[in-house]
Amino acid sequence: MQLAPATVQALADLFAQGATNKAAARALGIDKDTAARYRARLGFGPAKQPTPANRSTLTLAEKWQTFVRSVEGGHMEWTGRRRSNGGTMVFTHHSREYGARVVAFQIRTGRRPVGRVTAECDRPGCVAPQCVEDDPGRTHSRGQYAAVIGLATPLTECTNGHPTAEHRRFNRDGSPYCAACHAAADARRKAAA
Ligand SMILES: [Zn+2]
Ligand SMILES: [Zn+2]
Incomplete structure (x- = not known):
């Protein structure tokens, strides 16, 4: 597909704004392969793929951190979600559900726990990495x-x-x-x- 100069200019503008081939093709009513060919011809590098709006850029540990509050004595409280059956403290990261204490254990030890993770301190609901054991x-x-x-x-x-x-x-x-x-x-x- 040969593009009219005005379309090429519009395409160049879109690429300059960071549009992907797919997005630019859709905006101008051309096909994606043509957009890709002109991208190379116009000297633009590959566009950064957009991160879906709801995909957190935080790591698992960083996400966990946003749900805890330090309390007296080195313990930590969970401010996040609890499962309705049994009240297990959980949170979601990249569409997967994680147990608050399992991640706390992984933060301290750098490995996955064996069996169940419980807090061994006497503070109810504690999720401090120092307090949990497998x-x-x-x-x-x-x-x-x-x-x-x-x-x-x-x-x-x-x-x-x-x-x-x-x-x-x-x-x-x-x-x-x-x-x-x-x-x-x-x-x-x-x-x-
Ligand atoms: Zn504790
Ligand atoms: Zn026995």
Whole structure:
């Protein structure tokens, strides 16, 4: 397609304003390939692809940061959304939903958590990276606490023969329990319900 000089001038103006080939072609009623050919001929580099209006330029961590408020004692409150069922603190980044505590954990450790992420401090609803732990982290920190307060046991098996090295977990107060027995009891409860 050969363009009239006036159209070429209009096209050059659009390119100068940052229009893409597609946008310029649509504005002038020409086809995209012609726009592309004239772009090269007129000496314009490729246009920056527009970022969709609703696509945040923030990173995941930066977006997370916009929903937290620091409170006394190094803890953090969540000011963002909560899921209606169960109240899990969540937010959306680039069309995906993330858990506030999962991202807090990733910010501190640089890795994805294993299992559930909980806050191990005593402030309800805390999302401070320093306060959250995943399954292994929780077992480790609660185990240390259990040892300090004298609740660590020397047993290598629970009463049902599950090895404690693998299955021992701790409640928040440091009291130990067997995760395998716990899971079995859970399954029995569900089967009975
Ligand atoms: Zn906290
Ligand atoms: Zn057990």
